[in-house]
Amino acid sequence: MKKLISGLLVLSALAINVPTVSANAENSESMQGSETTHIQQRIDLNSATVEQLISLPGVGQSKAKAIVKYREEVGPFLEVAQLTQVKGIGEKMLSKIERYVSVK
Structure with missing residues (x-):
């Protein structure tokens, strides 16, 4: 039972953190892409x-x-x-x- 609970805690912690990291990575990439476009095309x-x-x-x-x-x-x-x-x-x-x- 302890293994099941600890396993669920680990999975829920990963599930909570993964979308946040993914969203930040996407926002960072899109910001860099648009900034690069503006810098190249002043x-x-x-x-x-x-x-x-x-x-x-x-x-x-x-x-x-x-x-x-x-x-x-x-x-x-x-x-x-x-x-x-x-x-x-x-x-x-x-x-x-x-x-x-x-x-x-």
Whole structure:
């Protein structure tokens, strides 16, 4: 009887831990895959469309339009940090998206 109970305890412990480990491994892999895609395909701030800019984390339609409007009024971006001059984009937002954009 003790062997049966200890065996069930071991199996239940494994059953509880296995889905958690599996889910974490899947999430980690999918995050790495999407991050790799963004790193390999940085969006050029000087030629990006509103639709491309919306794909950036935390950038909605209004911020994307503000980036394009800034570019049209002021001229091309000289560096990524210049994004903080766009209305609605501060240092916090810049830190979220700077690894996904470039200036060519």
